[in-house]
Structures are given as structure tokens and as C-alpha cells.
Amino acid sequence: MQRIIFHVDMDAFFAAIEQRDNPKLRGKPVIVGGTGKRGVVATASYEARVFGVGSAMPSIQAKERCPHGIFVPPRMSVYGQVSKEIMQIFGHFSPLVEPLSIDEAFLDLSGTEKLFGPPQKTAKRLQEEVFKATKLTCSVGIAENKFLAKLCSEMNKPKGITNFLFSNIPEKLKPLPLNKLWGVGPKTLKKLNALNLKTFGDIQRSDEETMVEHFGAHGQKLFHLAYGRDEREVTPGEGQKSIGSEMTLSEDIQGTKEVTKYIRRQCNEVAKELRKKGLRGRGVRVKIRYTQGFITKTTQKTLESGLQDSTSIFDIAKQLLARLDLNKPMRLVGVTAFELTQEQEQGQMSLLDKNSKQERREKLEALSDKIEAKFGKGVMLPPGA
Amino acid sequence: MKFTTQSSELTKALFRVQGIADKKSTMPILAHVLIEASNAGELRLSATDLEVGLTGNYSAEVKKPGSIAVHARHLYDILKSLPDGDVDFEVTDNHWIKITSGKSNFKLVGMTGDDFPNLPSHTETDIFKIPSDDLAQMIERTIFCVSSDDNRHNLSGVYCEVRDQKTLRLVATDGHRLAFTEKNFTNELPFEDGVIVPKKGFQELRRVLQDNDAVETVELGFTNNSGFLRADNVTLTTRLIEGQFPDYQQVIPKDSGEEIRISKSKLGQALKRVSLLSQGKSYGVRFQFNDNTLELVAEDPELGNAHESIEVAYQGEPLTIGFNARYIMEVLGLISEESICLELTDDLSPGIIQPLEEKGFLTVIMPMRI
Numbered sequence: 001m002q003r004i005i006f007h008v009d010m011d012a013f014f015a016a017i018e019q020r021d022n023p024k025l026r027g028k029p030v031i032v033g034g035t036g037k038r039g040v041v042a043t044a045s046y047e048a049r050v051f052g053v054g055s056a057m058p059s060i061q062a063k064e065r066c067p068h069g070i071f072v073p074p075r076m077s078v079y080g081q082v083s084k085e086i087m088q089i090f091g092h093f094s095p096l097v098e099p100l101s102i103d104e105a106f107l108d109l110s111g112t113e114k115l116f117g118p119p120q121k122t123a124k125r126l127q128e129e130v131f132k133a134t135k136l137t138c139s140v141g142i143a144e145n146k147f148l149a150k151l152c153s154e155m156n157k158p159k160g161i162t163n164f165l166f167s168n169i170p171e172k173l174k175p176l177p178l179n180k181l182w183g184v185g186p187k188t189l190k191k192l193n194a195l196n197l198k199t200f201g202d203i204q205r206s207d208e209e210t211m212v213e214h215f216g217a218h219g220q221k222l223f224h225l226a227y228g229r230d231e232r233e234v235t236p237g238e239g240q241k242s243i244g245s246e247m248t249l250s251e252d253i254q255g256t257k258e259v260t261k262y263i264r265r266q267c268n269e270v271a272k273e274l275r276k277k278g279l280r281g282r283g284v285r286v287k288i289r290y291t292q293g294f295i296t297k298t299t300q301k302t303l304e305s306g307l308q309d310s311t312s313i314f315d316i317a318k319q320l321l322a323r324l325d326l327n328k329p330m331r332l333v334g335v336t337a338f339e340l341t342q343e344q345e346q347g348q349m350s351l352l353d354k355n356s357k358q359e360r361r362e363k364l365e366a367l368s369d370k371i372e373a374k375f376g377k378g379v380m381l382p383p384g385a
Numbered sequence: 386m387k388f389t390t391q392s393s394e395l396t397k398a399l400f401r402v403q404g405i406a407d408k409k410s411t412m413p414i415l416a417h418v419l420i421e422a423s424n425a426g427e428l429r430l431s432a433t434d435l436e437v438g439l440t441g442n443y444s445a446e447v448k449k450p451g452s453i454a455v456h457a458r459h460l461y462d463i464l465k466s467l468p469d470g471d472v473d474f475e476v477t478d479n480h481w482i483k484i485t486s487g488k489s490n491f492k493l494v495g496m497t498g499d500d501f502p503n504l505p506s507h508t509e510t511d512i513f514k515i516p517s518d519d520l521a522q523m524i525e526r527t528i529f530c531v532s533s534d535d536n537r538h539n540l541s542g543v544y545c546e547v548r549d550q551k552t553l554r555l556v557a558t559d560g561h562r563l564a565f566t567e568k569n570f571t572n573e574l575p576f577e578d579g580v581i582v583p584k585k586g587f588q589e590l591r592r593v594l595q596d597n598d599a600v601e602t603v604e605l606g607f608t609n610n611s612g613f614l615r616a617d618n619v620t621l622t623t624r625l626i627e628g629q630f631p632d633y634q635q636v637i638p639k640d641s642g643e644e645i646r647i648s649k650s651k652l653g654q655a656l657k658r659v660s661l662l663s664q665g666k667s668y669g670v671r672f673q674f675n676d677n678t679l680e681l682v683a684e685d686p687e688l689g690n691a692h693e694s695i696e697v698a699y700q701g702e703p704l705t706i707g708f709n710a711r712y713i714m715e716v717l718g719l720i721s722e723e724s725i726c727l728e729l730t731d732d733l734s735p736g737i738i739q740p741l742e743e744k745g746f747l748t749v750i751m752p753m754r755i
Contacts, residue, residue: 348561348709351735351751352631 004119004165005234006107007141007149008090008126011158013103014079015045018072020135029069033059042074046158079103082134089129093122096234104153106146108234123161147182147230169228174201182225183218191215200226243281245269246334252291256326259288259333263317264310266335271310274337275369280306281337284313286320289332296332299323306341309361313337386451386476388422390443392467392486397596398441399461401619402432404589405439406457417454419501420474422447431504432457437585438504438622439593452498455482463491504622510606510613511575515553517603517616519568521594523555524587526566526719526746531584532559539628543587546579556633562712562750563636580607581630586614586623593619637749638737642730646698646741647679649725653717655693659683660710662691668711669755674729675703683710706732707755713738716748 010016014032019025029048033041039059051066062069083102090097093116096108109122116122123140130138141153143164152162166172177199178184178192195214197203203211203226211219224230245266253259263286274281284307285300299320307313317335368380399418407415421429428445431438453476463484464472473485476495484491524543532540537560544556553574554567593616594600604615607625614621656670663669663683671682679697684690706729716738717725724741732752739747 348753349733349751350560351558351563351636351749352560 001111002165003144004109004112005143005146005149006093006109006119006123006126007143007146007153008105008107008130009139009141009153009157010086010103011137011139012043012045012049013082013136014043014074015048015072016136017075017079017082019045021078025070025072029053029066030072031059031062031066031069032072032074033062035059035071035073044069082136085134086130086136086138089126089133092129093126096236098234098236106149106234119165120161120163123163127159127161143228145228145230146232146234147225148228150182151176151180170200170204170226173226173228174199174204176200178203181222182230183221188215188218188222242285242336242338242340243270243273243277243279244285244334244336245273246287246332246336248289248332249330252329252331253333254327254329256321259321259326259330260318262333263321263335264314266333267310267314267317270335270337271308271313271365272369274308274340275366279340280308281313282306282339282341283337284316284320285336285338286317286324287332287334287336288324288326288330291329291331297324300338302339306339307337307358309358309365311361311365312358386420386422386453387449387474388428388445388447389471389473390428390445391470392464392472393469394443395472396461396464396467398428398430398443399457399464401441401593401596402430402439402457403461404585404592405434405437406432407434408458410434414454414496414500414502416456416458417496417501418457418460419452419454419498421452421498422450424450431501433502433504434585435502436583436624437589439589439619440504440622441619443618451476452501453480453482454496454498454501455493456495459493463493505608505611505613510608512604512606512613512615513574513576514572514602514604515570515574517594517600519570520603520605521591523553523566523568524591527555527557527564528584528587528591529715529719530557530559530562530564530748534559538626539581539630542581542583542626544579544581544630544633547574547576550574556630558631558633558636561709562748563633564716564746564748565633565637566746568745576605576607579630580612581626581628582612583623583626586612586621589623590614590616590621593621636735637747638728638730638735640730642728642734643699643701643704645674645679645727645729647695647725647727649717649720649723651695652679652725653714655681655695656710656714659691659693662688663710664755667753668709669707669753670710671705671707671755673703673705674699674701676700704729704732706736707753708736708750709753712748712750716750720746 015030018030018032027047029051030045031041031048031053032043033039041053041055041057041059041062043055044053048066048069053062053066053069079102087097087099087105090105090107094107094109098106100106109119119142123142126140127138130136137159139153139157139160141149141162143149143152148164152164155162178197179189197206203223208220208223211223215222247262283300283302285298287296287298289296301316301320371380402418406418410416415434419431422445424447426444426447428443429440431440467486467489470486475483477483480495480497482493482495484493527543531543540558540560546554548554550573552567552569556563556565597617600617606613610625612623612625659681660668660670660683662685664685673680673682677696677699678694680692680694682692720740722740722742726739726741728737735749735751737747737749
């Protein structure tokens, strides 16, 4: 059976959301990103891209190129919410959805022609559903594998549908420059250029042995990709890997007491999120960033079983803080729970830890969640919050 | 040092210390066995891993007393390859050992016996004697529940205590199940506080008892931090585990639930078959009780499922509960009677398994969520 893979990529995602939510921004060059000295561009609207503004460009440079551009600070929580919505819509088309980032995903639609009709039509419908629900547009690449789908989705942006389901793929790829090849970064590109390889066609004309000789196993992969061959499956995401809370402070802090105050609050937030999602964290990580030199330190611990209550997480976080030098000014503190596991694992129940402290704390905090849900935030506060 | 002994006698003595001589230790001397020959015609072999130490006395024709430490494994491999008969031992300069048997000659490098760590002696301790068969059975009935989790140090041994100076109690738990056994003895047991004997200490004692049927009584003694066990010519010393053993009486349910009489052999065989299809070899098996029938069910989404029903005496409300079949099968193997009694309250509470008639042995097992 022929594989049919979609790569769906939202068009200027962050900027489009800002324009949607604020009519005054529509039709204008919008640049989402930090405006401070150290700020960079996250996304630029198509109106701004005309002036050569692109992602990851320092904001100062963007301002030079597009002086009348409107800078908007990013609202990550809003984007995250919209991202969830669109991923859900993708889920209507296939159970095999592999999110690549906040605004793009692979969908495996092999064998769905009977259900949805030809892929071209399905892509159109997907665009319509996304637009109906979010008022945002996206571009779709259709091909028989992930690499080609991603390659072609960006060819007709915005609102494009590019279909690469034809037979003479290698021929079509020949003129493309090698920075379009998956897994080629600046370093590899330099090395490739030194070997006088500049296009897909150049690699096609070389041979597998030469590529392996110069680039090892990676070379073999590049050789096959240059012919448009890619066997990787669409693997639905393994879910969230960590839940964290961190904060860049408006003013520097210093000393154990000060840091502990913030950490306690962050443990509450992390624990609440874990409970909301029905997860437990087996690992706890604490992160601080010193103002001087912008040096970030993290320290972490992995436990035997997962935690879900803020007091237990805080106990571990305190142990971790003791390993760090807290007597220098800090500009950021954070706590993360990682190695997340499902709440109720199938398995052996414990004979000895039935009424452990942890279990009692969990019950207490779950109860406090319920009370908050009924009477509003802040009616129940854990110690130190 | 120079002596002559029987190869079979020495092979047996060396076999006993193989489990103790510590090959993985960073201290090379611990992989060695200490051989001491005395003027009284006695040969003493000792080994230790600093947790458990074993000393055995054997007879030999001693021509020149002395001591030497020899690599336990190498010496054992040599001895067991020799034919029955006399073996001559001689220590020459620089701790070389000459081993001669018939026309075979070996020269093995050793270490000075002075470097060997001292084993604690127990001359001052009250000791008590109990029949070795009884102790062996009590160890057998608890040691399988000892935890192998390094983080739960206090569970890594068998808890021993004496009640009313007559009753010896042994308890072990790994946090999922708990085994309890007790026995009354006619002689007085002069010992009060509970101690935790490391698994290895009892394991090695069991080994000594197993390869020596002639031993009828075992002597036991405890000090604050070490235990002492003697069977015939072998003395075992073991460090005791520091820490608090959990309150086992709290764990053993007091309110008796539904008591269900089941055939041991039928249950054991059925579990063996059904658990073949338990999920991911977890041994998770569902026990479904309903009107004098117990149906055992195992399912693996990738393999398939297995069902088997057994007649039992059950008239209560239908009850479904999951157990690790391996835990149950291990207990069944330690019960001599044909009928067992399984006591259950509900699917979230621990179950109790014990022989139908015999008193003094029970296992508490926590259910599985299946």
C-alpha cells in the first residue's frame, strides 16, 4: 500500500494569532518577539517577511530592516492552547499524529482514500476545519514519506497544498540546494560544499560508499534522502516529558530564604499541574541562573516512585538547593518534575506504605484542588505560599 | 606450614566458603580463604566478605603449624579436580603453596595469613540450642520474602525475636508480602530484643545444614551488632542489620475476612499454566470467586488469554482480586499439607495464606491492580 504522509505547518503561527486577536494588527507587519536588548524574533507576519525579517533574527536587526514593524511580546500560554486545538483537529483525520513542534505535525493518512477521498481533497478539508475552528491558516505537504512531506509543505506558503505524490521524485529533487536536505546543518553543509556537492543532484550522482566514507552512517542517510527515500514511520508523540515552573525575576534575589520562598510556590504549581493531568514525576530538577555571567545551574534527583504532592516535591527541591551556592545574586529560579508516569500504574500494591505521609499529603492536596474549584483560587493555601 | 589431608574433605570445606569469599571486593584478601594448621592436628578454614564470615574445623596430619591465605576459587578448582586420596600442602618462601597429590604438582601464589581480617568471636554471648531441622524450615519459610531492594536496608534480612522465652519468631517482608513463622521450644531461649539477620547469613547457614545431614542441633547467639550460628564443626558469624524492622503485627490483618479452603496442588498447577499468558510476564493473575468456583484469568494484549476454574468452598459475594501468581506459588511450595486457607477481605486489602491445619506459618500478600 502506498504511504500517504501529510506535513501540516501553520502559517506565521504566533504572528497570525496576534493579528487574529487584535484587528488593528491585521494587514500590518507584526513581529512577535522580545523587544529588550537581548530579544530575538520568534515569528514575523508575512507583511514583515517582505522586508527580510525572519525567525531567530535579533530584534534590533529586525527593527533596522522593518522600522515601521509592530513588535508584540509573545503569549506562549495562548499559543499552547491554540496548538492543542489544532492537534486535536489533526486527530480527526488520523490517529497517527506526530507533533514536531508547537505549530507543525506529521499525519499518516495511508489507506484513508475510501474514507476521505483523494489526498488533495483531504488536505483542503483539513485546512478548512483548522480555519473554521481557529481562524488560522496552514500549509500542507503531501508525499509518500516524512522527509518529502516536510520538504514540500513550505513550497507554497501560506495556505498552500503541495502534492509530491508522483513518480519521478529524484528528477524533481535534483536542482534543490543541500540546505533543504534533512539533517544538514551549517557544519555538514560546509563539508558537503568542500566535496563540491551543492545540490541533491550532486549527491545522487556521487555514490553511497563515498558518502559513508565521509559522513559515516549519517552519509548513508543523506544519500537516500537525496533520492527522496525515507522509511521513518509517523510515531504519535510519547506525551509530555516534564512539567516545570520557572520565573525570571523582575529583581535579583539572593540567599536561601529568598530562593526557598519562590521554589515553594513553584512546587505548588508543578504539583497542581501533575494532579490535573493525572501524572506523577519520578524526577525533580531545580534550576537557578546567576545574574553575573548569566550562568545557569541545574541539579536533579530521580526517585524510586513518582510524586504528585507539593510538600514531597518541595522536600526534594530543598535537598537539591542545598547543593547550590545561593549567596550570589540570581535572576531566575525554577522547579521541574520529569520522568512522568501515569498515576495509577497497573501493578503490585504496597503492604507497608499504605498510610504513608506522601499518601496523606496527596489526599489533602487533591481535596484542596476540589475546594479551590468550588470556591475560587486562593481559598486554600499550603504553608509558605 | 605443612600438612596432609584427604582431598575430598578439603574440597567439601572449600565448597562451603565459595559463597562467602568475595571475588568482587576491592580488597584482594577477601577473595582468599585463610588456612590455619595447629599442632593439635586441626585445620581451620575461614572466609569472610566483612558481612558474613565462616570458619570450619577439619582434621589433618599437621607436620608444621602455620597459616596462609589462598585464592578460594583457584584452590577449590584444583582440589575438586584431584582424585580421592591424600593431598600434601606445603608453604614455601614468599607465600608460595606447593600442593602435591600423587604425581600432580601445583604451585600457587598466596598471601600472608596475617593480613586476613579478624572474625568476631562470641565467647561472651548467651547461646541457645534448637533443632537444626526446625531452624532450617523456619528460614526456608521466611527468606523468600526478604527484599532485594538496596534502598530498603531494614528489609534486607530476616527479623528474629523470642517471645516469652519459649517461642522463636522469624519475619521477613519485601514491602509487597510478608512471611511470618513461629515455633515453641521446650528449652529456654535467653534472648529478648529483635534482631535483623542479613539474608546472606541465613543463606550460608542453610547451605551448611543442607550438606551435612548429621547436624541435629544448631547453636545461636546474638550480641548488639553480630550474630553467631554454629552447626557441628562450622561457625558462621554475621553482622546484624541496623535499623528498625517495620511493625509486622500492624501489617497482619486482624479482622478475619472470608476464609476459603483450596486444594494446594490444584491451585499451584493452575497458576503455573494460567500465568504463562500474564501481561508482560508480570505474573498478574485475576482470581474471580463466585459460588464455589475460583476462576483464574490471565491476559496479555499481545499474546492472548488463559482461563482455568477450580472448585473451592466459597459462598460469599462474588469477588475479583489480582495477585502476583509467583508470590502465591512460592508460598504453596512451603506448605506440606494438601489444603490451604486463603483469607480475603476485598480487592484492595491484603490476603492471608496459611496451611489449613498447621499453626505458626502465614504469608500476607498485597493484591495487584489488574
